[in-house]
Structure formats: C-alpha cells, structure tokens
Amino acid sequence: MANIVVVGAQWGDEGKAKITDLLSKDANFIIRYQGGCNAGHTVVVGDETFKFHLIPSGVLNKNKKCFIGSGVVIHPETFKREVDDLKNRNIDLSNLKISPLASITMPYHIDLDSASESSQNENKIGTTKKGIGPTYADKIARVGLKIQDLYDEELSDKLDKILPLKNDILTKIYGLKPYSKEEILKLCKDYAQIFEPYFCENWQDMLIEAKKNGKILFEGAQGVMLDVDFGTYPYVTSSNPIAGGASTGSGLGPNVINEIIGVFKAYITRVGEGPFVTELDNEIGGKIQTIGAEFGTTTGRPRRCGWFDTLVAKYAVLVSGITQIALTKIDVFDSFDEIKLCTAYRDVKNGKVYKTYPTNISLHKHLEPIYETFDGWKEDISKITNYKDLPSNLIKYIKRIEEIVGVKVNIISVGPKREQTIILKKPF
Ligand code: GDP
Ligand code: IMO
Numbered sequence: 001m002a003n004i005v006v007v008g009a010q011w012g013d014e015g016k017a018k019i020t021d022l023l024s025k026d027a028n029f030i031i032r033y034q035g036g037c038n039a040g041h042t043v044v045v046g047d048e049t050f051k052f053h054l055i056p057s058g059v060l061n062k063n064k065k066c067f068i069g070s071g072v073v074i075h076p077e078t079f080k081r082e083v084d085d086l087k088n089r090n091i092d093l094s095n096l097k098i099s100p101l102a103s104i105t106m107p108y109h110i111d112l113d114s115a116s117e118s119s120q121n122e123n124k125i126g127t128t129k130k131g132i133g134p135t136y137a138d139k140i141a142r143v144g145l146k147i148q149d150l151y152d153e154e155l156s157d158k159l160d161k162i163l164p165l166k167n168d169i170l171t172k173i174y175g176l177k178p179y180s181k182e183e184i185l186k187l188c189k190d191y192a193q194i195f196e197p198y199f200c201e202n203w204q205d206m207l208i209e210a211k212k213n214g215k216i217l218f219e220g221a222q223g224v225m226l227d228v229d230f231g232t233y234p235y236v237t238s239s240n241p242i243a244g245g246a247s248t249g250s251g252l253g254p255n256v257i258n259e260i261i262g263v264f265k266a267y268i269t270r271v272g273e274g275p276f277v278t279e280l281d282n283e284i285g286g287k288i289q290t291i292g293a294e295f296g297t298t299t300g301r302p303r304r305c306g307w308f309d310t311l312v313a314k315y316a317v318l319v320s321g322i323t324q325i326a327l328t329k330i331d332v333f334d335s336f337d338e339i340k341l342c343t344a345y346r347d348v349k350n351g352k353v354y355k356t357y358p359t360n361i362s363l364h365k366h367l368e369p370i371y372e373t374f375d376g377w378k379e380d381i382s383k384i385t386n387y388k389d390l391p392s393n394l395i396k397y398i399k400r401i402e403e404i405v406g407v408k409v410n411i412i413s414v415g416p417k418r419e420q421t422i423i424l425k426k427p428f
C-alpha cells in the first residue's frame with residue numbers, strides 16, 4: 001500500500017490542494033508537513049470553494065485522519081478562523097490532530113516579518129508577512145514556542161528567556177512596541193484552549209497505526225523553488241517544501257515514502273520577488289494571469305506568469321525525487337495560438353548555454369530563455385475526462401515535457417473541480 005507525497009514543483013500555487021483533495025478519497029491519513037499560513041490551498045467541490053492555510057486539504061473527505069505535523073508553524077488565530085469557517089460549513093473536524101512539536105507563530109513574529117520587509121525596500125523578499133521567517137528562525141535558534149509548551153509548567157520561565165530578546169529587537173531596531181509577559185501569558189492561555197481539542201499527545205501511537213494501515217498522503221506547501229536549501233535563495237520561504245521535508249516535518253522516516261507526485265502548472269507563476277527566467281512581462285503574461293485567475297490565495301497579490309521551464313522541472317525532479325507528474329491548469333491555454341516550452345537558458349554576456357538550472361541567482365540577470373514552440377489546440381478541454389480525447393497538439397506538448405524531464409505525466413487537470421481531472425493510473 002503506497003504512501004505518497006504531493007509536492008509543489010515550481011514556486012507554489014501549482015494546484016497542490018486540488019490534487020491532495022482528489023487523492024485523499026483513497027487515502028487513510030493526510031499529513032501537512034511544513035509551512036504555515038503563508039500557504040493558500042484552494043479546493044473546489046461542486047459550487048463551493050474552500051481555502052486552506054493550515055488544515056490539510058484532505059479534510060473535506062469524510063472519515064480521513066488529518067494531521068498537522070511538527071514541521072508546520074501555526075498561527076493560532078488563523079487556525080481558529082479556519083476551524084470556525086469549516087465548522088460553519090458542517091465539515092467534521094473530529095479526525096484532525098496537531099503535533100505537540102509544531103511551532104507557534106507569535107504576534108511578535110508577524111511584527112518582525114512586516115517590519116523587516118518594510119525596512120528593506122529594494123532588498124525585500126516580498127514575503128506574505130505572516131511571520132513565517134521569524135517563526136522558523138526562532139525554532140532554529142532554539143528560542144521558539146511549540147504547541148506542547150502551552151501546557152507546560154515551565155512556560156513562564158521560557159518566556160522570561162525569550163521575551164527580552166524579542167522586545168530588544170522590536171524596540172531598539174524597529175521602534176515597535178514591546179510585549180509584556182502578562183499579555184503573552186494571557187494569549188498562550190487562549191491558544192491552549194484553541195488547540196486543546198486537536199492536541200495529540202499520543203502522536204507516536206497514531207503514526208505507528210497510520211504506518212500499519214498505509215495509504216498516507218503527505219501534503220506539501222509552497223514549492224521546490226521556494227525551498228530554503230534548494231530554492232532561489234534568499235528569495236525563498238523558510239522551510240523545506242521538497243519531498244524530504246515530508247519526513248522531517250511529519251515524524252515518519254523516509255523509508256515510508258513510495259511515490260512522489262510533483263505538481264506542475266502548465267506554465268509558471270511566482271508571487272513576491274526573485275528571479276524567474278521565463279517570466280512574461282507582456283500581453284501574453286497578462287493573458288495567462290487573467291484566464292488562469294492568477295492572484296494570490298493568501299495575499300491577493302497578482303502572480304507573475306511565464307512559460308513552463310523544463311530546467312526548473314528537471315531540478316525539481318532531482319531534489320524532490322519526483323516519480324510522477326500531475327500537470328494542472330493546462331485548460332488555461334485553450335485559446336492560445338501557440339505555447340512555448342523553455343528547454344535551455346543562454347547567458348547574453350558570454351553566449352554560454354545552460355541545460356541544468358544555475359543555482360547562483362546573480363547570473364539570472366543576464367540569462368534569456370531558449371524556447372521550443374508548439375501549436376495551440378484551440379478547443380475547450382475542460383470537460384474531457386479521457387486521455388485519448390485530448391487534442392493531439394496538447395498530447396505533443398505533454399510528451400515533450402515527459403521526454404525532457406524524464407518522468408511520466410500521470411494526472412492531467414483541466415479545471416479546478418474534482419471531476420475535471422484525467423488520471424492515467426490511480427496513485428493509491
Ligand atoms: P496550491 O497552493 O498549490 O494548492 O494552489 P492554489 O490553490 O493557491 O492555486 C491554484 C488555483 O488554480 C486554485 O484557484 C485552484 O482552484 C485552481 N486550479 C487548480 N487546478 C486547476 C486546473 O486544472 N485548471 C484551472 N483552470 N484551475 C485550476
Ligand atoms: P502555497 O502553499 C506561492 C512566497 C512569498 C515570498 C516567499 C517568502 O499556496 O503554494 P514567506 O511569507 O513564506 O516568508 O514568503 O515565498 N510564498 C508563496 N508563493 N505560494 C505559496 O504557498 C507561498 N508561500 C510563500 O510570496 O515570495
């Protein structure tokens with residue numbers, strides 16, 4: 001019985017949530033393994049749209065155990081809003097559990113994220129300002145708070161160590177207001193109540209059971225190119241979205257994972273700053289943005305758009321061990337006369353041609369994409385449910401991606417709804 005990771009293979013927003021929701025039908029256990037409320041995961045069921053930030057996108061499928069793993073950073077107020085919204089919509093959350101080891105995003109993390117971004121101007125990352133970087137920084141610096149700390153008799157002592165450090169930075173560097181210990185203790189009391197129904201003390205037994213039953217689905221947030229170790233550093237998020245993060249962020253060792261589904265959009269989008277060689281700062285990019293409704297789920301910011309980049313794809317396959325591809329939003333090209341695929345970069349300074357992704361991003365300022373061009377199919381594919389009914393020009397485009405990247409496309413998504421999906425071989 002397979003256990004599967006769903007990983008974003010570009011710069012996020014590839015449609016991971018749609019694929020996670022779809023596969024959850026056949027899964028027993030769904031684990032979100034990293035990121036925080038910077039993620040915006042959209043699932044469309046019939047006429048209803050659900051937007052998840054922290055809760056696994058599999059939760060809409062009845063009787064599935066859902067787990068927020070130790071690699072996730074949780075903003076309690078956002079979690080509560082998400083819970084309330086789902087309850088109001090009659091979604092059962094009795095199977096939702098949270099790791100005691102997950103980190104908490106505190107109000108000062110959000111202050112520091114915003115202040116750092118505002119003070120940088122030209123050097124800003126373009127973060128979601130959700131406190132993600134400062135929360136992970138504190139975790140690594142060993143001055144973070146974990147969910148289990150909320151119920152710990154030593155919480156007050158911990159705050160005595162942490163708060164003066166935070167208040168120093170808030171007041172002396174950014175001129176912001178400090179937090180009193182009383183107000184943070186009061187907040188922690190509220191947080192303890194929010195998490196109490198979901199706090200999973202016996203998470204080890206739960207994971208042992210999940211391992212025995214199989215069909216575990218790991219849901220990644222963000223994407224490979226935003227990974228803190230492998231992405232376009234420093235224009236990245238502060239966690240490991242790559243499939244390896246599924247182990248470190250869940251508590252299940254890497255030998256549990258059998259398949260890794262890389263979710264690729266048929267083009268590329270990026271929110272925030274950072275290099276993007278195939279970006280289309282023109283009418284075509286605007287057309288992709290409009291038809292694809294490319295505006296951030298979390299921040300509403302317009303997403304930068306560009307052609308599919310096979311260098312990025314090959315890189316994602318390598319560093320994430322992708323074994324099959326889910327290709328999404330291919331329907332966005334239905335009205336296009338032609339579609340391009342980037343197969344190499346040329347350095348305009350010295351003519352050097354790259355076929356593997358150059359990780360030194362300062363080079364990217366003088367790289368230009370080399371494209372292969374494909375004829376469009378000029379028909380509505382959004383109702384096609386069989387691979388053999390897809391237009392031949394579209395199949396040519398897919399085959400070429402498979403050929404260059406060396407991995408089969410197993411899932412083709414032709415619209416946001418569950419039924420708008422062609423699955424060649426069931427992953428579970
Ligand atoms: P995620 O962060 O990777 O889960 O992706 P988002 O939810 O942020 O963004 C993907 C958007 O595309 C959402 O609005 C989805 O409803 C939508 N979507 C997903 N798959 C398809 C598809 O195949 N076609 C179209 N047109 N929209 C899709
Ligand atoms: P999902 O899970 C797209 C981007 C931000 C910024 C960078 C760092 O929906 O795919 P952060 O707030 O994480 O410190 O910002 O990462 N970013 C995302 N872009 N989709 C996401 O999540 C993202 N989460 C963070 O725009 O460039």
Ligand code: MG
Pocket residue numbers: 012013014039040041042297
């Ligand atoms: Mg998203």
